[in-house]
Structure formats: structure tokens, C-alpha cells
Amino acid sequence: MDLFTQGLLGASMAQSGAKHEETRMATGIGFFAGIIADADILIQSENDPLLNIEFHRHFTHSLFFIPIGALIAAALAWLFIRKRLTFKRIYLFALLGYCLSGVLDALTSYGTHLFWPISDSRLSLNMISVIDPVFTLILLIAVIVAVRKYSRTAARAGLLVAGLYLSFGWMQLQRAEGVAETLAAERGHAVERLLAKPTLGNLVLWRSIYQSDGWLYVDALRIGPFSDAQVYPGGKIALFDMARDMPDLSASSVLAEDIRRFTHFSDGLVALWPERPEILIDVRYSNLPMTLSPLWGIEMDTTQPDRHAQYSLYRDGSNETRQTFIALLMGRDLETNH
Numbered sequence: 580m581d582l583f584t585q586g587l588l589g590a591s592m593a594q595s596g597a598k599h600e601e602t603r604m605a606t607g608i609g610f611f612a613g614i615i616a617d618a619d620i621l622i623q624s625e626n627d628p629l630l631n632i633e634f635h636r637h638f639t640h641s642l643f644f645i646p647i648g649a650l651i652a653a654a655l656a657w658l659f660i661r662k663r664l665t666f667k668r669i670y671l672f673a674l675l676g677y678c679l680s681g682v683l684d685a686l687t688s689y690g691t692h693l694f695w696p697i698s699d700s701r702l703s704l705n706m707i708s709v710i711d712p713v714f715t716l717i718l719l720i721a722v723i724v725a726v727r728k729y730s731r732t733a734a735r736a737g738l739l740v741a742g743l744y745l746s747f748g749w750m751q752l753q754r755a756e757g758v759a760e761t762l763a764a765e766r767g768h769a770v771e772r773l774l775a776k777p778t779l780g781n782l783v784l785w786r787s788i789y790q791s792d793g794w795l796y797v798d799a800l801r802i803g804p805f806s807d808a809q810v811y812p813g814g815k816i817a818l819f820d821m822a823r824d825m826p827d828l829s830a831s832s833v834l835a836e837d838i839r840r841f842t843h844f845s846d847g848l849v850a851l852w853p854e855r856p857e858i859l860i861d862v863r864y865s866n867l868p869m870t871l872s873p874l875w876g877i878e879m880d881t882t883q884p885d886r887h888a889q890y891s892l893y894r895d896g897s898n899e900t901r902q903t904f905i906a907l908l909m910g911r912d913l914e915t916n917h
Contacts, residue, residue: 580683581710582614587718588683589613589676594725594734596675602729604664605672606722612652612676616640628890629840636691640681649674686745688776688863701846705776706748712780717741751782751802758800758808759787768796774848775800778868784908786868788848793818795850795862799869801910809910813869816850819859824851825881832884841877841888852876866895867903
């Protein structure tokens with residue numbers, strides 16, 4: 580998730596294990612440890628545009644890296660507060676703050692390499708968006724109360740409520756997947772793979788993608804907590820096949836390897852953008868949940884197969900897009916909205 584929320588989770592975890600007089604020190608250490616895993620975003624290369632997305636939320640988020648990550652956080656914190664806490668206590672708070680960084684990211688739609696090096700698969704459980712203000716607010720209130728009252732009970736209560744909210748996200752996911760399966764059956768499609776993921780900042784509006792007979796079908800689903808689901812039909816796009824779509828591209832070329840790397844990052848859900856067929860897009864993400872307009876992709880020049888593909892963002896922050904998103908979130912008829 581976002582850095583601030585990661586820090587709050589780390590602070591809450593550290594507070595939950597602190598003594599009364601250690602609460603404020605534990606808060607700072609836990610917050611710092613909670614965000615340090617995302618230092619992997621600094622891994623970049625001017626010569627290799629895909630290096631950053633390949634290593635962001637990678638080994639630093641692995642369960643097996645937790646003791647090492649906590650040790651790094653503790654060592655850095657020790658330099659500043661060694662006269663106030665023993666290294667043993669600093670490490671404990673750093674360990675508590677760091678231990679759920681990768682787990683929280685695995686619960687999002689973006690995912691992380693939680694079991695590296697045993698597995699190089701990116702785990703995405705799709706229970707919560709990468710930014711969720713409700714989840715963040717729960718943790719923020721708990722951290723503030725714990726600091727003001729010197730109370731680890733407040734921190735533990737906040738963690739419990741945050742866990743309940745994640746459970747609600749899991750239930751919403753089950754409902755969204757059920758609606759998507761029903762929709763595919765009504766269309767007469769045999770589902771080979773199905774993905775449902777929450778849109779940014781909420782657990783009500785979902786994007787569903789399912790694969791059938793070489794095509795990816797995209798729809799928006801509004802899963803109200805106390806109402807029937809609403810479906811906003813989307814489009815379809817052909818699943819990318821390198822042998823079919825780029826038969827002349829050498830499998831050993833730099834470009835072919837970049838395509839394989841981007842496909843792995845995108846969990847195999849990639850396609851050529853019909854509007855710009857030189858761009859391979861990640862179908863999991865779009866500016867609106869029922870469209871095929873991508874958030875990101877790689878630009879490929881097949882005339883220069885030994886040059887790296889260029890990673891590009893295509894975010895649309897226009898007022899029209901925002902208004903359409905709000906209309907979907909509120910369950911309005913799009914024709915009426917326009």
C-alpha cells in the first residue's frame with residue numbers, strides 16, 4: 580500500500596508490544612521500519628526501464644527477508660536513540676514494524692514477492708486497493724490514541740478493527756467473483772481464468788477480468804454492502820501471444836525478454852492496445868474499471884529488437900474520467916450522468 584499506511588501499520592504493530600513508557604519511541608521505530616521495505620523503489624536503471632517495476636515489492640517484501648529488514652531498520656534507529664533504548668528493544672519494535680509490510684502489499688491488487696526466493700510468483704490477493712482511506716483512517720486514529728494515552732490496548736484495538744475491515748474486503752471479493760462468474764455464464768463463456776480487484780480507494784467498485792477462448796473480457800461491478808450488484812459491461816481484447824502477434828521477433832532478443840518480464844509482472848494478463856498496437860498493456864489496470872484504456876504499458880519498436888522496451892504511464896486525470904468514476908461508485912446510470 581502507500582507509504583503512509585505502511586508506516587501506520589508498522590507503528591501500530593510496534594505500539595502493541597511496547598511498555599507504557601516506550602510507546603512513543605516504539606511508534607517512531609515501527610513507523611520507520613514499516614516503510615523501509617519500500618526502499619526497493621530506488622532500484623532503477625537508465626539503461627533498463629523495466630528494472631524498477633521488476634524489483635519494486637520484491638525481495639525486501641519477502642517473509643524470509645523480515646529479520647534482515649528489521650535488523651537494518653534497528654541499526655539505523657540505534658544510531659539516533661541508543662541512549663534511550665537497548666538495541667534488543669529497538670530490534671523488537673523494528674521487527675514488529677517490519678513484519679507485515681510484505682503481507683499488507685500481498686493483500687492488494689498490486690501484490691508482492693512474498694515467498695521469494697522459494698517462489699518468484701507475485702502474490703496478489705485483491706482484498707484491498709493500494710490506497711484505501713478507510714483502512715488508513717482506522718490505523719491513524721489508533722496510532723494517535725495510543726500515543727496520547729500511552730496505551731498499547733488502543734493499538735491492538737486498531738489492529739483488530741483494521742483486520743475486520745480486511746475481512747470485509749475478502750467478503751466483497753467473493754461477491755465480485757461470483758457476479759463475474761454469473762456474468763460469464765450468461766454470455767455462454769467458458770472461464771479459463773478470472774480476476775476481480777477493487778478500484779482505487781474503495782471496496783464497492785470492482786474491475787473484473789476473465790479469460791475465455793483467447794480473449795480477455797473486462798467489466799465494472801458495483802458491489803454495494805447492502806444492495807444487489809450492478810454490472811457496467813465493458814469491452815474485450817485479444818490476449819497477447821508472442822508467436823502469433825510477433826512471429827518475426829527473435830525469442831533471444833532484448834525486446835522479447837522485456838516482453839516476457841512485463842508479462843510476468845502483469846500476471847500474464849497482457850494485450851496489444853488496439854489504439855496503439857505498438858504498446859503492450861497490463862489489462863489488470865485501467866483509468867476506468869470497464870474500459871481498456873491502460874494505466875501503463877511498454878512501447879515496443881520491433882525494428883530495433885536489441886533495444887529495451889520503454890515503460891510508460893497513461894493516467895487520465897481529466898474531469899470527465901473523475902465524474903464517470905464517481906457515477907460508477909454511486910451506482911448511477913452512466914447515460915443519465917452524461
